Amino acid sequence: MSGDMDDILLVFFQECEEQLQELERGLSALSDGESGKETINAVFRAVHSVKGGAASFGLENLVRFAHVFESSLDGLRSGRVAPTPEIVKTFLKAMDVLSDLVAEAQGGATVDTARIDESRAELQAIIGEGSGTAGQKEEETVPADFTPVPVDFEPVMADFDFGDFGFEEETPAEAASLVVTFSPHTAMYDRGDDARNLLIGLADVAVAHGGASTVTCETAALPALDALETEKSYLSWRVVLPAAVPEESVHTVFDWVSDVCDVTITRDGGPGPSGGEQPAEEQAAPAEPEQPAPVAEAPAPAPVAASPAPAPSTVAEKIMAEMPPAPTPAATAPIAAGNAAATRRPVEQATIRVDLHRVDDLMDLVGELVIAQAALESIGQREDDAQQEMIKRIASMKALTRDIQDAVMAVRAQPVRSVFQRMQRVVREACSMTSKDVVLTLEGEDTEVDRTLVEKLSDPLTHMLRNAVDHGIESAEARIAAGKSPTGQILLSAGHRSGRILITIKDDGGGINRERVLATAVKRGIIAPDAVLTDDEINNLIFAPGFSTAATVSDLSGRGVGMDVVKQAILGLGGRVTISSVEGQGTTFCLSLPLTLAVLDGMLIVAAGSTMVVPVSSVVETMMVNHKDIYMLPDGANVVSIRGACMPLIPLASELGLGGGGTASLSEEDVILVVENESGARAALIVEDIRDQAQVVIKSIEKNYRQMAGVSAATILGDGSVSLILDVPALVANALGRIDTRPSDVRTGLAA
Amino acid sequence: MTDEAGADAKLVKMIVFAVGDQEYCIPILSVREIRGFEKTTALPFAPHYVCGAINLRGIILTVIDLAVYLNVEPQPDNPRRVVIIVESRNGTVCGLLVDRVIDMADVNLADIQAVAEEDSSLSGLVMIADRMIGVLRLEVVVGQLVGGMTS
Numbered sequence: 001m002s003g004d005m006d007d008i009l010l011v012f013f014q015e016c017e018e019q020l021q022e023l024e025r026g027l028s029a030l031s032d033g034e035s036g037k038e039t040i041n042a043v044f045r046a047v048h049s050v051k052g053g054a055a056s057f058g059l060e061n062l063v064r065f066a067h068v069f070e071s072s073l074d075g076l077r078s079g080r081v082a083p084t085p086e087i088v089k090t091f092l093k094a095m096d097v098l099s100d101l102v103a104e105a106q107g108g109a110t111v112d113t114a115r116i117d118e119s120r121a122e123l124q125a126i127i128g129e130g131s132g133t134a135g136q137k138e139e140e141t142v143p144a145d146f147t148p149v150p151v152d153f154e155p156v157m158a159d160f161d162f163g164d165f166g167f168e169e170e171t172p173a174e175a176a177s178l179v180v181t182f183s184p185h186t187a188m189y190d191r192g193d194d195a196r197n198l199l200i201g202l203a204d205v206a207v208a209h210g211g212a213s214t215v216t217c218e219t220a221a222l223p224a225l226d227a228l229e230t231e232k233s234y235l236s237w238r239v240v241l242p243a244a245v246p247e248e249s250v251h252t253v254f255d256w257v258s259d260v261c262d263v264t265i266t267r268d269g270g271p272g273p274s275g276g277e278q279p280a281e282e283q284a285a286p287a288e289p290e291q292p293a294p295v296a297e298a299p300a301p302a303p304v305a306a307s308p309a310p311a312p313s314t315v316a317e318k319i320m321a322e323m324p325p326a327p328t329p330a331a332t333a334p335i336a337a338g339n340a341a342a343t344r345r346p347v348e349q350a351t352i353r354v355d356l357h358r359v360d361d362l363m364d365l366v367g368e369l370v371i372a373q374a375a376l377e378s379i380g381q382r383e384d385d386a387q388q389e390m391i392k393r394i395a396s397m398k399a400l401t402r403d404i405q406d407a408v409m410a411v412r413a414q415p416v417r418s419v420f421q422r423m424q425r426v427v428r429e430a431c432s433m434t435s436k437d438v439v440l441t442l443e444g445e446d447t448e449v450d451r452t453l454v455e456k457l458s459d460p461l462t463h464m465l466r467n468a469v470d471h472g473i474e475s476a477e478a479r480i481a482a483g484k485s486p487t488g489q490i491l492l493s494a495g496h497r498s499g500r501i502l503i504t505i506k507d508d509g510g511g512i513n514r515e516r517v518l519a520t521a522v523k524r525g526i527i528a529p530d531a532v533l534t535d536d537e538i539n540n541l542i543f544a545p546g547f548s549t550a551a552t553v554s555d556l557s558g559r560g561v562g563m564d565v566v567k568q569a570i571l572g573l574g575g576r577v578t579i580s581s582v583e584g585q586g587t588t589f590c591l592s593l594p595l596t597l598a599v600l601d602g603m604l605i606v607a608a609g610s611t612m613v614v615p616v617s618s619v620v621e622t623m624m625v626n627h628k629d630i631y632m633l634p635d636g637a638n639v640v641s642i643r644g645a646c647m648p649l650i651p652l653a654s655e656l657g658l659g660g661g662g663t664a665s666l667s668e669e670d671v672i673l674v675v676e677n678e679s680g681a682r683a684a685l686i687v688e689d690i691r692d693q694a695q696v697v698i699k700s701i702e703k704n705y706r707q708m709a710g711v712s713a714a715t716i717l718g719d720g721s722v723s724l725i726l727d728v729p730a731l732v733a734n735a736l737g738r739i740d741t742r743p744s745d746v747r748t749g750l751a752a
Numbered sequence: 753m754t755d756e757a758g759a760d761a762k763l764v765k766m767i768v769f770a771v772g773d774q775e776y777c778i779p780i781l782s783v784r785e786i787r788g789f790e791k792t793t794a795l796p797f798a799p800h801y802v803c804g805a806i807n808l809r810g811i812i813l814t815v816i817d818l819a820v821y822l823n824v825e826p827q828p829d830n831p832r833r834v835v836i837i838v839e840s841r842n843g844t845v846c847g848l849l850v851d852r853v854i855d856m857a858d859v860n861l862a863d864i865q866a867v868a869e870e871d872s873s874l875s876g877l878v879m880i881a882d883r884m885i886g887v888l889r890l891e892v893v894v895g896q897l898v899g900g901m902t903s
């Protein structure tokens with residue numbers, strides 16, 4: 001049982017994750033000024049679902065907070081509150097608390113109660129209630145009053161003391177007070193819900209409207225103790241709420257249990273309970289949950305009944321019509337979630353959502369592949385000379401295979417949105433810690449990259465954005481002094497560029513103070529005091545391990561581990577980081593990453609007798625060696641002049657330490673490959689031959705072997721042999737480091 | 753190879769192979785398979801005892817020439833040279849190029865006579881049928897492959 005529970009809990013947390021994302025999306029839309037009904041409903045629904053699920057698992061803290069949150073959002077939904085930027089900000093803050101509470105329930109760090117209380121007070125202030133102590137006090141007394149309820153009413157308890165069941169608060173109901181009677185079905189308890197949560201919900205509603213609720217428990221249906229079936233639901237409750245409480249907010253309390261609970265809501269004409277008859281006639285229902293629930297005709301006018309599913313359809317329609325439209329979707333979402341929790345198996349993170357058409361495309365391609373294979377087979381069986389035909393078929397098969405590969409890649413592709421949206425929170429938190437005002441703008445969230453990459457982007461981006469807020473953006477005073485708007489701007493954008501994904505983080509802060517960076521680097525012993533560095537090299541110093549210019553180590557950054565880790569993480573993904581910074585205008589970080597970690601378009605070349613792969617994306621052109629264009633530098637290295645542009649010449653074989661003696665072995669047959677790194681720096685590789693162009697599958701060798709300079713990975717060729725994939729940017733950087741012929745603006749990746 | 757081998761926990765089945773004139777053994781449970789020596793792909797900046805990389809059904813792994821590693825004259829023309837694919841305790845897979853595989857033997861751990869150094873590639877010596885056999889410490893041999901970056 002506990003195992004099942006854990007499984008279900010896992011599903012719940014997965015759903016929370018989704019709901020929180022939904023919430024984030026909705027709130028971002030709101031803060032962008034889009035206050036459509038759908039958006040608000042979506043936000044409301046998300047919080048509501050979290051609350052509903054949390055209640056089923058008795059996650060008290062979460063339920064309480066979600067409920068307050070929900071109430072405030074209800075104000076937004078009903079139009080009582082306008083989504084001003086301040087209010088949206090409060091909601092965003094509340095969302096962070098909510099997601100922390102979810103994390104806490106998941107076994108994470110305990111959330112600071114002061115933070116919860118603060119956010120709760122803010123939320124309550126929005127809907128103009130609970131200002132100050134009164135609301136806070138109610139909030140605290142109500143649960144205390146209700147705590148005994150589940151214990152006493154727990155149907156499995158044998159030592160029932162019937163006399164204690166009447167549980168009444170002293171406050172009498174006022175005129176036209178709202179009377180809610182409800183009797184849970186056995187099924188509700190089976191599902192893990194608890195009447196206690198409903199009572200708490202009702203009490204909260206009452207408190208929210210400035211009154212208190214009167215709860216009476218109806219025990220008439222309880223059989224004698226010896227006839228008591230411990231698993232059955234016998235009890236029902238009658239709750240009198242203050243007149244100010246709107247019916248819809250009562251519906252909200254019940255809408256996620258409405259299928260397993262009989263509820264009637266009536267406007268009572270006078271104070272006090274309307275006698276024992278009405279609850280008594282409801283007692284029939286809980287004992288026989290299969291029966292259609294009675295839609296109680298209460299003495300009051302205009303009864304509105306939220307009856308469970310088995311009610312006659314006409315009644316149901318009537319209810320739908322009477323209910324405001326908004327709660328309907330709200331009601332369906334948590335129920336669906338509940339069902340899903342019961343039936344779906346937890347699948348960890350191993351699932352992805354894929355557009356159907358992508359799977360269809362894949363299917364079509366596989367069909368064609370089967371046909372192509374049949375055609376090949378028939379050629380093989382023919383007696384005559386079919387070689388020409390064979391070659392043609394193989395060529396078409398090759399094209400097909402490539403298409404299939406693309407299709408599979410498309411299935412694995414995921415938009416970077418999920419990671420990008422998480423960054424909003426990172427920036428928000430960083431802002432509140434540093435008391436800065438920064439707006440994060442997202443661009444190109446729909447850019448798709450391989451799933452594995454999406455997940456691995458999160459940590460480096462978090463670091464970089466924190467740094468941007470903490471170090472990049474200046475304080476408001478400094479900004480005003482510099483003639484900028486006090487609100488800082490950070491742009492996080494993603495896009496495709498020539499087979500790679502390019503992520504830029506651009507802030508409009510003070511830029512990198514190169515003098516200070518240089519001074520710090522010298523102080524920390526990262527570089528020699530007399531070193532002469534270009535601007536770009538100085539910028540790159542911030543990636544050096546142990547580097548930090550922050551005068552004080554803040555909570556956010558300044559310990560000098562961040563950027564070093566970022567660089568390592570990006571390199572680990574086969575990517576590069578480049579910085580450009582204009583003092584006084586801001587800093588831009590560019591992350592260039594491969595679209596996938598699996599496949600690469602490569603040019604097969606020969607060096608030192610073995611076949612190697614150069615990524616096609618980094619090859620600019622190929623040409624034969626012309627000895628006239630090669631000049632030797634005093635230190636023994638060579639540069640080659642190609643149409644007037646000089647670039648370092650890299651004899652690949654000797655560069656990789658695989659024999660060959662520099663230019664001495666340069667023969668007429670050798671080929672020059674002009675290669676380029678991300679920032680446009682070029683170098684010429686001398687190789688013995690160019691064999692072919694092919695797609696190769698990237699295989700890591702680092703698992704079983706150490707990292708090799710100049711080699712990024714390996715692959716397996718068609719003949720089964722191993723071939724190395726060259727790390728062109730590393731080779732270029734290495735060569736440029738030795739031969740200082742390039743203008744400084746194209747030099748990259750040297751310092752770190 | 754007898755029933756008591758399983759019964760006595762101190763007996764470890766070892767695979768015995770020769771490198772040059774000297775015989776060595778490693779626990780058979782660390783051996784994945786034995787295959788013929790084929791052409792390897794040279795790796796840049798590799799230690800001199802690494803022959804290169806081979807493709808083992810989609811996994812790329814490096815082959816160590818044990819003769820070079822142990823400072824014995826290699827026998828490039830020996831047709832009985834084979835590669836023993838081993839997996840060390842920390843999960844690293846690699847191949848060991850040996851001159852020939854001799855047989856298997858049950859070695860009582862208590863019979864192994866330790867050699868002095870803790871981190872040497874040889875953990876001890878054992879006598880099997882009057883032959884002195886070295887017990888290789890795989891973790892050391894293999895660990896050097898993954899350890900650290902080349903510069």
